[in-house]
Amino acid sequence: MSSRIKHRKLDLKDGRVDLAHGSGGRAMAHLIAELFQPSLDNDWLRRGNDQAAFDVAGGRMVITTDGYVVSPLFFPGGDIGSLAVHGTINDIAMSGAKPLYLSAAFIIEEGFPLSDLQRIADSMGAASRAAGVPVVTGDTKVVERGKADGVFITTTGVGVVPAGLDLSAQQAQVGDKVLLSGTIGDHGVAVMSQRQNLAFETSIVSDSAALHGLVAAMVATAPQALRVMRDPTRGGLAATLNELAQQSGAGFRLDEQQLPVRPEVAAACELLGLDPLYVANEGKLVAVVAADAADSVLAAMRAHPLGRDAALIGEVVEDDHRFVQMTTSFGGGRIVDWLSGEQLPRIC
Amino acid sequence: MSSRIKHRKLDLKDGRVDLAHGSGGRAMAHLIAELFQPSLDNDWLRRGNDQAAFDVAGGRMVITTDGYVVSPLFFPGGDIGSLAVHGTINDIAMSGAKPLYLSAAFIIEEGFPLSDLQRIADSMGAASRAAGVPVVTGDTKVVERGKADGVFITTTGVGVVPAGLDLSAQQAQVGDKVLLSGTIGDHGVAVMSQRQNLAFETSIVSDSAALHGLVAAMVATAPQALRVMRDPTRGGLAATLNELAQQSGAGFRLDEQQLPVRPEVAAACELLGLDPLYVANEGKLVAVVAADAADSVLAAMRAHPLGRDAALIGEVVEDDHRFVQMTTSFGGGRIVDWLSGEQLPRIC
Missing domain, CATH: 3.30.1330.10 (PurM-like, N-terminal domain)
Structure with missing residues (x-):
């Protein structure tokens, strides 16, 4: 001035x-x-x-x-x-x-x-x-x-x-694979660890990061194979997958053993009575990709610093009920529903 | 859903x-x-x-x-x-x-x-x-x-x-005319009349309106003559003109007699100890235009429902101090300064 x-x-x-x-x-x-x-x-x-x-x-x-x-x-x-x-x-x-x-x-x-x-x-x-x-x-x-x-x-x-790219949940097809760019729950746990009424000791930091570089690498690898991407923030991976199921008209089946969760996050969630599936992330994405390109997209993600821990966590399945289901680590199954109430207010 | x-x-x-x-x-x-x-x-x-x-x-x-x-x-x-x-x-x-x-x-x-x-x-x-x-x-x-x-x-x-249009305060030149699209102070007075601690009777309603139609009519009339436009919201016409003076490196001279103010707004401002020049508007614009196009732009404004009360209120003058000055109705002069403190919190 x-x-x-x-x-x-x-x-x-x-x-x-x-x-x-x-x-x-x-x-x-x-x-x-x-x-x-x-x-x-x-x-x-x-x-x-x-x-x-x-x-x-x-x-x-x-x-x-x-x-x-x-x-x-x-x-x-x-x-x-x-x-x-x-x-x-x-x-x-x-x-x-x-x-x-x-x-x-x-x-x-x-x-x-x-x-x-x-x-x-x-x-x-x-x-x-x-x-x-x-x-x-x-x-x-x-x-x-x-x-x-x-x-x-x-x-x-x-x-x-980019010309020719048109991602949307409606493009997801039965048989598509679900890729996750890294560990879940880090942001939510990091914020909660600072709440006065909850204060606990943890070395977890928020995963807050800008993902456009990772996305550019994925688009460069297989532009035609990408159906839809979302960042699982409020409501966590569970809310995002339920939203995608709603909008795509299909179901999702996850494999719990493939879900990357840091041990400290798992421990904090147990302490707080939370499920990491519902905890917010701020530097992660979930992508639905055509099955035949899943390996190459996953490799591209792992080659990027923000996708080092990327994993193939599940697939799109036929399901008129549009449920998100998960095969648990013990070999059983459970429905991963939307959370009905407020789990973590003001997490973002 | x-x-x-x-x-x-x-x-x-x-x-x-x-x-x-x-x-x-x-x-x-x-x-x-x-x-x-x-x-x-x-x-x-x-x-x-x-x-x-x-x-x-x-x-x-x-x-x-x-x-x-x-x-x-x-x-x-x-x-x-x-x-x-x-x-x-x-x-x-x-x-x-x-x-x-x-x-x-x-x-x-x-x-x-x-x-x-x-x-x-x-x-x-x-x-x-x-x-x-x-x-x-x-x-x-x-x-x-x-x-x-x-x-x-x-x-x-x-x-x-629109192609070729590039409005900015820096384009204002000494001799340009200042046009105002209608009465000032209506929005601020309407909002204040509802405040619990101020409640008073008035028939004034907010001038809240979308001005893009009026702007399109002005652009169609004389695209090359428009230097800069602003909507005088928070801080009122006084803040907007001081901002324009700062950015243009010139002064502004207003003629108080030409300033459109509804009698009810003038009365309410007197009651509240306010100057309508500092009271917020939400459906008004001020435009700096080349002198030779001022009449035609003013006519275009008056032909639009939201510019019926438009007026030529002053001009751009040389002034190293970048003051906004006003010739009062009594023929005297005063400086219209920025307001230093907060006059009307949460008016928009």
């Missing part, structure tokens, strides 16, 4: 957000200029428009949005800022698209420490630069103390789909 | 949102299927993907995002739902772009009445259909009672800029 805006610098060490920071006036301009712009720095934000412009070649695009309300805001392996970047990039990537741009809207509670806001904005900026997907436009609102919980962030992303 | 999801219908009359509605499980699927999808109905939402795909011709696009935290949620002339549609369409339109698609992310407080959520979703759907801009993807999060304030909505929009 220019010479007109002379003022005391924001106190980024001990200062707090107040209602004036959401007013549309000078205080808000300072907050944007001194805190958000340096963290997320790029040409679009520097222009100071209420919207960001970009050029696209013609073709198929996707848009997705997600609100992030994770509690606590900081957890092992990430924070609400990096999570809001990764999560929305992943929703774009699950369509096979290359993510291009993000927007970010902050709803901040009056009294929130500026140092925490700085830390979150820095983390967003770092995640966004690492992923090569800039945050090109944003918004800041402030609500009175007690009317929010620290900060909520909504990110929206746009991306471009 | 299909046969698998059999359950008691949502109680849309007396039911309330609970944490399970944000869980990623069955309850959330019901909320989406029974409440959001019918209100916002379109092919994209019906597909049930985490992202929406659309085809674009090549060219210049824009993206914009805004969080809405207005309190109270319902006010004369609109509610948070219609506001979230109009406001984001307007941020797209201010670049001269045609708005194409919207996303909507809801953060809902546990215990929020489903009937109010239904009313808000219906209002969003109606506003979106009237504007011809569908809500193609969304997200729902629920936080515990006392951790939010009813509902917050973040909408993001994308649009396409």
Whole structure:
């Protein structure tokens, strides 16, 4: 900002957000200029428009949005800022698209420490630069103390789909294989380990990560064999597979022995009375692929750092009831149903 | 949704949102299927993907995002739902772009009445259909009672800029004219009239409206003469003109006699100790246009229902200090500065 805006610098060490920071006036301009712009720095934000412009070649695009309300805001392996970047990039990537741009809207509670806001904005900026997907436009609102919980962030992303690719659950066919990119439950357990009422010791960190590089490698390997991809976040792998079963009109059969679960996650879940199948992930994907390409796609996944622990966990089966069934490690069978109630509020 | 999801219908009359509605499980699927999808109905939402795909011709696009935290949620002339549609369409339109698609992310407080959520979703759907801009993807999060304030909505929009159009504050030149599309202060006064601690009688309704039709008429009239457009929301016309002065490196001179203000708004502002220049608008735009095209653009604005009260309110002047100055009705002069503090929290 220019010479007109002379003022005391924001106190980024001990200062707090107040209602004036959401007013549309000078205080808000300072907050944007001194805190958000340096963290997320790029040409679009520097222009100071209420919207960001970009050029696209013609073709198929996707848009997705997600609100992030994770509690606590900081957890092992990430924070609400990096999570809001990764999560929305992943929703774009699950369509096979290359993510291009993000927007970010902050709803901040009056009294929130500026140092925490700085830390979150820095983390967003770092995640966004690492992923090569800039945050090109944003918004800041402030609500009175007690009317929010620290900060909520909504990110929206746009991306471009490679020509000829059209993934959707409706494409899944009986006999297709189900691939999972790595261990389940890490994010949910990492967040829960920080909850005041649950605090327990664990070395587990969130798997929060941007998956578009892994997806690009899978698309490059067998574009025609990919039916549908999803990231199993809220509700875990169980919710995602039930959703896919619903939408595809088929059933899924899993093999429990093939499901990658870290021993520490299994132990924490047992302690908490949870099933890792229902615990949120933030850096994992599940893909339904044609049977004859399953091995080559799995190999491509394992060759990528974010797919090292990838596994073939099951297949699509004929089932008018659209059930997700699992052959357990003891050789028995069980239905993996949707969870009816709320298991883990504010996990993302 | 299909046969698998059999359950008691949502109680849309007396039911309330609970944490399970944000869980990623069955309850959330019901909320989406029974409440959001019918209100916002379109092919994209019906597909049930985490992202929406659309085809674009090549060219210049824009993206914009805004969080809405207005309190109270319902006010004369609109509610948070219609506001979230109009406001984001307007941020797209201010670049001269045609708005194409919207996303909507809801953060809902546990215990929020489903009937109010239904009313808000219906209002969003109606506003979106009237504007011809569908809500193609969304997200729902629920936080515990006392951790939010009813509902917050973040909408993001994308649009396409007509070839050759490139509006920005930097294009404003000394001698350009400033056009305003109608009366100022209506939205802010309408919302304040509903605040419990301020309640007063007024017939004023919010001006909340989607301005892309008005913008299209202006672009059609004189595309080369339009320098920059903004919608004077938070912080009112004063904040918007100061922002434009900053970014353009010039000053602005207004003529108070030309400023359209409804007598009821002037009276309410006097009662509340406010200046209508600082009060939010949600259906107005200010445009800087080349002097020789000002009359024709003004005529085009007045020919549109949302620009009936349009006026030429001032001009761009040379000023190294980048001040916004106003010739008052009494012939004197004053500086119209940014507001330093928070005047009206949660007005949008």
